[in-house]
Amino acid sequence: MRYSSLLRHDQTLFRDPDVFCPTYLPDHLHHRDAQVRELAFLIRPVLRGGSPRNAILRGPPGTGKTTTVRRVFAEVAAETRRVLPAYVNCRQNRTPVAVYRYIFEELFGYAPPATGRHLDDIREGIVARLQDADASLLVCLDDANYLVAAETYNLILYQLLRLYEGWDVRSAGVFAVTSDLGMNLYAEADGPVRSVFHPTEVNFWPYTKTEIRGILADRVRQGLYPGVMSAPILDRIVGIAADEQDIRVGIDLIRAAVMRAETDGRRQVGHGDVTAASRTVIAPVLQARAAGLSAGERTLLCRIAERSREGADMASGAVFEEVQDYHSIGRTTYHERLKRLAEAGIVDLVPGPGRGREREVRLRYGPDEVTAVCTGPEEARIARQPGPARNS
Ligand SMILES: Nc1ncnc2c1ncn2[C@@H]1O[C@H](COP(=O)(O)OP(=O)(O)OP(=O)(O)O)[C@@H](O)[C@H]1O
Ligand SMILES: [Mg+2]
Known part of the structure; x- marks a missing residue:
């Protein structure tokens, strides 16, 4: 580290560093109008007193599935009280009790007490909330392929979709999401589930290079001060993300390259920053892709x-x-x-x-x-x- 960077440690090149966080929800969702419309169409019956319909969202990693659902859920929550959306990350929550705890937290804004609450208690809490609000439940099981691997997929779907049978509530809707294209989430459902699970398939296609450029340029505009990243440098990052077919690589590369320039006390990202950043960013991506190989x-x-x-x-x-x-x-x-x-x-x-x-x-x-x-x-x-x- 040069001494100049120590002296200038208060100077940052990031206008808003959160823009490059994995959980950041972008203000503008590019190129996903068709999918947003489709999901809105499936939710719309709630406005006429009906229940939300089911969907399977499929697409390779980094195609905006999670972002689209979270965006749609946020807008639905702002627009109507007839449906209570609950987003569940199944990569981290694979058992029925974990999934219900997560739904509880989404509905109440706080977690159920850690001890003394069994599945039935948590479910009763959720049902009471739905009855009070006279609303339908809409659950997104994001990365639901992890439930299949944990052999909890059918049980969880069955219980959610048949919630209305044991309790006086409207039937729930489920959006099941997968990036594992080798897995058919409908085929994984067993007979009793299929009789109530008639999902519409919503596909998320990989972004083209031009689309990647638009999304990344938007992030740069929002997250960095003007002049920090020149057009040729951004173009190089776009090329790498397009080759990897992974927009996350692009976002991570921008952040890592800018941090490197910042630590070095420079006001502009150079090609050396991108080269160095790509070593640290790409290796974990490749590692994750190779993890499931026999x-x-x-x-x-x-x-x-x-x-x-x-x-x-x-x-x-x-x-x-x-x-x-x-x-x-x-x-x-x-x-x-x-x-x-x-x-x-x-x-x-x-x-x-x-x-x-x-x-x-x-x-x-x-x-x-x-x-x-x-x-x-x-x-x-x-x-x-x-x-x-x-x-x-
Ligand atoms: N259309 C878009 N507009 C703006 N940002 C986007 C868009 N699509 C994806 N992103 C950004 O790319 C990153 C990955 O998107 P997201 O997490 O939604 O992908 P995903 O399809 O859910 O991937 P995975 O299958 O790996 O979970 C996020 O940082 C998100 O903000
Ligand atoms: Mg996702």
Whole structure:
């Protein structure tokens, strides 16, 4: 750190640092009018004394699902008292009691007492609140795929959607959200749930590069002082976020690069700040994407990274042939593993010209970073060395 930064520690480049927080709710929601309209349409029956309808919200990470629901819930709460919206983060709340506690807190503005309150007590509190308000309950189960993994999805849905059966309340609506595109939240519902769960599917498509630019430029305008981030620097960050297909990477990169410039006592972000920031921002993203891979998928990924580093032919057939030298697997298993790597957002399978169904396997990340996450750091070092040691 330079002495100048110590002297100028009171000078900040952030006009509003909260704008770059993960929980920040933007004033303006870009490019999601269709989804907002669709959700509003599903909620509208409450204005005529009916109940909200159900939905499944699907889209890859960072496509604005959570932001859209929170925005819609905030506007609905301001507009009508006929529905009480409750947003539940299921990544952190996977048991029925945790989910009901969260709903309670959303409805009352404070948590139920930590001890002495069982599920039934909490539910009674929620029901009393709904009866007092003569309102319907609308629950967003965000990242509901975590409930499926915890095997609580059906129980929670069943209880919420049939709340009206045991209690004198209107039927509730549920918006179930998932970023796991391999999971069909409707198919995961069992018979008793399906008889009351008829969700409309609302899709959130990945943002285009132009859309990413618009969203990030808006954040920069709101969160930074003028002149801190030049257009070429922002453009570079937009390019990285678009390559990663993850707008969060863009937001995190802006914050990290600006903090670096600020710590250094400079008034403007430079390319060096972006380069340094991208190392710290991208590694955890890749780590998260690789977290769910099986051992076989990791082995394949390692081989792909190595070929890519060597500049070898990346046609899927050529990769398959070479993989056989290390690890004998059938063609079907190979293609399944390849598909999983693409679904995890680590490789792209690009159709090649004149190759029929052949695909080019293209890594989205640098081969060294990929090797580091699919093996430990020590194995990554060995994998980088030429020679027979790496075959063992
Ligand atoms: N349309 C948008 N306009 C403005 N900001 C957006 C928009 N979409 C996403 N963002 C911002 O991008 C980040 C990620 O959005 P969000 O959390 O809503 O994505 P998500 O689809 O819920 O992702 P995940 O599936 O990983 O939970 C947030 O910081 C959010 O403010
Ligand atoms: Mg989300």
